[in-house]
Amino acid sequence: MPSLWSGSTRTAAGAALSAIAAFSLVAGVAGTAQAVSTAGDNAAKLTPKRVGSAPRIPAGAVRTGSAAADTTLHLAVNLKPRDPAALSAFVAQVSDPKSANYHRYLATGQFASTFGPTKSTVDSVTKALRAAGLKPGALSKDGLSIPVTASVATASHALGTGFATVKLTDGTESYLNTSAPALPSGAAAEVSGITGLNNLSVMKSHHTKPVLAGKAAGTGVGSRALSAHASGPTPSCSAATSMLKDRGLVDTRDYYSPPALAAAYGLPHTTTAGAGSTVAVFELEDVFESAISDWKSCLGISSAWSTVTVDGGHTVTAVPGPDATVGNEAALDIEDVMALAPGASVIDYEGPDADLATEQNVLDIYQKMVDDNKAQVLSISWGVCDLDADPAQLAAENTIFAQAAAQGQTVVSASGDAGSTDCSGDGSSNGANLSVDDPASQPYVTGVGGTWMNGSGSTLKQATWNYGSSLGGAGGGGVSNVWNSGNGPLLYQTGFTGSGYSNTCAAASGQVCRQVPDVSALADPSVGYVVTIGDGYWGTIGGTSAAAPTWAAMIALAATTADCKANGRVGQLNPIVYNAARSSYGTSFTDITTGNNDWTPSGYRGGKYASTSGYDMATGLGTPKYAGLVGQLCGTKASSAGGSFFPITPVRVFDTRAAYHVGSYTTPIPANTTYTATVTGNAAGDNVPSTGVTAVALSVTAINPSTSSYVSVSGNGIGHGAATLTFVKGQIVPNAVVVPVKNGKVDFYNRFGTVDVAAVITGYYSSTGTGGSGFTPIPAAHMLDTRSGVGEPGGTAAKLGAGSTVTIKATDTPGIPAGVTALALNVTAINGTIGSYLGIYPSNAGQAAATSVSFSAKQILANTVIVPVDSDGNITISNHAGIVDATADVTGYYSAATGASFNALAPTHLVDTRGGTGGFKALGAGKTMAVPVTGIGGVPGNATAVVLNVTVVGPTATGYVSIFPHGPIPAATTGIDFSAKQTISNMVVVSVTAGQVDFYNRFGTTNVAADVLGYYAP
Known part of the structure; x- marks a missing residue:
């Protein structure tokens, strides 16, 4: 598998990545509510702050001087998402069949407006760059990258760093920044990293060299005659068959033909399999076009393929031959997908040549693949050891792959060919250290490991790929040095821990760290893939570079099934495969239990990591059994988190105040903490059933917060997202929310400081219950205004005193018919003389102790409530204490008959x-x-x-x-x-x-x- 770069080193990656901060309404709250902007604050925002870290000089490299001042740098200032927590929660929901948001993916071009940085953030960073003497370009489509072109001299002055030149061990001259770039602290807080400050990238290919590459007598594909026993497209032209026959190679012993490989994994295999789906492949080299033409002709297929060049594409043209060093990877990726999913379209996203491509070129290709959103599956057969990677690069990649998951794109990547020591052979000081490959180890990417395979049907045998000779290589796998449960969405790996799990990430953070690979497929070149490299040359080839497109082809096949057509793209694959392992492991995967991936260029060492029963870090969950797995790849959408509405008399179900507490908590919610409340069954006074509830209507109040913050209310365990209540220190703020219910519970998350929270349930939604009501919206209409007398007896204006009530008949308001069961009201308390609350309830229920609108003295506070009406269509509004004006506007009604x-x-x-x-x-x-x-x-x-x-x-x-x-x-x-x-x-x-x-x-x-x-x- 090719290596994206070697020599650049990772320093303080954890610190750089954990610096990603969440956007919230609090930024605006604190600035507006306190209206404080002191000279000291401004000075602090302008104080320079380093972003990320400087690369270390690669092992064996020699510093030769300073970089030329006029050297041109193509930089990217990479911004953080607006709300990383909300983005993570959204991806989790669209990937969860139990969520109401399952497969409700973002549309093409929607990511920037939904999760990209705010305009004020972009403007602030752009202004800081200009003030430093740089010339920022147009914001990227995803809203996360600002391009900057500058000379070394300009960048050095603007970013507070020097630039040195070094000679690498292979004689290559490179430059690098000598310290982390600096920006004003206000701008630095919004930046995940700056890429393009060095050109240490030395691109390597880790797929194996084509074995026994031959050229048939004459050139071209010759005549084609499919074997009578072929179960699908197979190389049967004279150029291929003569090479295989002349060297005594036997299918399923010395190589796997496309139909044999498809049969091993149970894949459907016809000339049109996969029709209607699209696979994108990532490449850093040219592909010999006649090779693809020869492949299609020899297999008798008409697969569509095209090339999209990024950053200019290749400069070195692929030349076919047994010793070719350019074009083999691209040919392997494209031909593998075409062989297994001939009906699918393939898009070759081609960047600059591997030995010239910068980390920014790599990011640009990833981003183009995702922004275009033309392919359901992205296949990547290139990578970099995570210990040698630039933290800024890793952070930027993570957001790009989160965008892919949010759009429903599946990303698979080869896990590397250096076993448990992915840095081996990279020329860095990390060569002997346990390490894994990026991007396979990215949380939103599925890492594909390598296996050996032999035989077919009942004689089929599989083991970990670990050759250790002239065909040297082993399937990559191990524990990430970067991603852990503190900075990556890794819940899908809960309960799966490979033997030998331990590294500095886990020891330092106390977190669960990302393990790779997730799955595996054939990679051993001794029983490799048949390919043509053009001009009549044929051979076999291996490496995890072949395993990744094999899985990509399988996802492309699944995309054409009835489930996927009905329920949408497969999307992020990891949650699916781990859930499949939990529920039906034996029918979804072949468990690989033989061998290990402990390998160095000199051969085997001590057994890290061993293939064991179940998940392991040599082969992941194992190889696919398509027939058992395909039903879970697209699944069935969960019933909508909603349905008919069932109003109830308001019931307090949660209150953290010690004097009034309801639920399990008697203290305010601390910063960055989630409290959980049960809202069904007995917890709601038996007014809400224990089962079948998909959502509840809550009136939630934040009480006496210690600082400006927000509370987010969400279904239990699905992650907090947007703010439900936003407040400043000392306020009492109510708000209503309709929230999906999971496990019969909802979560209350507080971002900063401490705050008491109370919640009243006013109704629930169920898609299974009987007798519920539908909703009919109407133009908002005044039902009550104590200031003018609307809705009051005799039309006389009168404030609500302590303990006083006013009763309103729903049908007196135009647009409200007889027979309604509940109303949607926007109620406002205005200038109460003391702190109090309004209760809103059906008139025959008696005065409610549950609060619908809580307020402080002299506050103006609004809250939307859903309130049942009594049998006569009446509701009552009461004031608990003091004197207050109130208004109520109706925006719709619930009825069993309509809606x-x-x-x-x-x-x-x-x-x-x-x-x-x-x-x-x-x-x-x-x-x-x-x-x-x-x-x-x-x-x-x-x-x-x-x-x-x-x-x-x-x-x-x-x-x-x-x-x-x-x-x-x-x-x-x-x-x-x-x-x-x-x-x-x-x-x-x-x-x-x-x-x-x-x-x-x-x-x-x-x-x-x-x-x-x-x-x-x-």
Whole structure:
């Protein structure tokens, strides 16, 4: 398998990667609510801070001087995602068949607006680069990279680093930065690394040299005559058969033909297998085009293939022959996919030649493959030892592969051909150290190891590939030195620990570290793959470079099955294969239990790592049994996290305050901590069933936070995402949320400081229960306003005193028919004289002790509630203490006879005027913005209404924002009421018109952020 680079070294990788910080609404909250911007703060933001680390001089290299000042550098300033935690949670959900978001992938081009850095972040970093004397280029499509071209002299001055030249052991002259680059600390905090500061990359190929390459008499493919026993496309032209026959080579003993390999793994094998799917291959070399033509002609297939050049593509042309050093890898990758999935299309993404390609070229190819999003499967047969890799490169790759997973692209990569010591032969000081290969060890990538195989059918034998002779090599595997459960989504490997698991990552962090490979396939060249390298030359070849496209072809075949056509792309493969191992190991995999991958150029050593029963770090889970595995590759979508709504009398199900506690906790939620609450069965007073509940409607209140922060509410164990409540120190802030339920529980996550949280359940959704209600949205209408007398007896304005109530009849409001079961209300408490709460409940239920809107003295606070009506269609609003004004706007109703069912989604950023999400700026007085909602975060085109979590940040004046169906501005109804400088969130249920909803600001100027939580559809 080719090596991306050797000689560049990893230093402080853990520190560099763990520096990735999460975006949240808090940044805007703290800045606006406190309105503090001191000279000291500004000075701190401008203080230089190093980003990442400098590369070490490779072993044996000699420093020869300073780099020429006029040397041109092509750099990339790589930015962190806006919200890494939300991105990780989203990928987990789209990969989980039990999630309502299963296979609701991002569309092409959607990643930047959903998870890319905010516009303010990009502007801030761009400004810092210009101030340093650099000329940043246009932001990349994914929003994560700012290109910069500069001379060594300019970069040295701007980034505070020197540049030296070194001569490597092979005589190559290279340059490198002598210290980590520096940026103003404010900008540095948003940057994951700067790539392109050195050209230490010495690209190596780790696939094996073609064995017994021959040339038939004459050239070309000659005549073709398929064998009568062939089960699918096989090389049967004279050029191939004469080479194999003349050397006494026997199928399944000395090589595996395409039909024999397909049969070994149970793959369907016809000339059109895989039709409709696309595989992309990553290459750093030219491919001899006549080789691909010869291959197709000899196999009798018509596979489509094309080339996309990146950063100029190759400069060295492939020349065929038994001693060819260019073109073998590309030929192997393309021919392997064509042989096993002849109907699939293949796209060759070709970058600069391996010995010239920089780490930035590598990133550019990965990014192009993902941004194009034309292929369901990406196959990579090149890599670098993780101990020698640049941490900035690894961090940037990780985000690119997370984007691929979010879009439903499967990424497979060869695990390396140097066994448990992946740096062997790279010329670095890490050659003898235990190490694994990147990108196979990336958390979002499936690492494919190598096996030996012989025989067929009942005589088929398999073992770990470890040759240790002139055909030297062994399947790569071991424990990552970089990725652990603290900085990578590795839950899929829970419970799978290979024998010999131990390394500095685990010892230093106390975390679970990434293990590779995940799976394996044939790699041993002694029983290798048949290939043509052009001009009549044929031979056999091996290496994990062949194993990776074998798995890619298998995924391409699965993509054409009925399950995948119905449920969407396979997507991230790792969660699937590990779940398959948990549920049906014997029918999904062949367990490899013979051999080990302990290898150095001199041969075997002591047995690291041994192939054992179950998972091991020599062959992973083993080789595929397609018939048993294919049913799990696309699976069946989980029933929607929603369905019909069942309103209940409000019940407090969670409260962390010691004096009022409900649940297991009696202390505030600490920073970066999750508390869990049971919301079904007895925990909800038997009002909510123990089974069948897909989502619940909660009114959640944050109480007396110690600092500015946010609380995220999500289904149990699926990871926290967007903020549900955003607040500053000392506030009491309520908000409603409709949240998917998992394991009968929901999670409450606090980002900073400490905060008490209380939650009241007002109803639940079920796709299995009977007697539930559908939802019908209506234009927002005033039901109550104590300031003007709307909804009050006699129409007389009167505040709500302590213990006082007001009763409202639902059908008195135009648009609300008889027979409704519940209402969606936006309720606002205005200028209470003391801290108190409003209760909203069906009139026949008695005054509620559960809080629907909690507030402090003189606050203006809004909350959306879903409240049942009594048999006469009445609801009651009560005030607990003091005196307060209240308003209530109805946005829709629930009815057993009519309405749409609810579908919960993972929170997805829709708009944020502070950072440019959606392309909008702060709303001025009397201004409206129309925001598209369908097609975003899984909202379909037939959605009748959406559920939004809306936050107002830093308004310059007391006022309100209305949220309404796209069209004319309605009469004065409010989505969120607020005071000047207040930060406040509220859940809003709003109708969708023309795929959009509108936001209108009445007074002053304010920033608005909104996340979509779910939708209603017929």
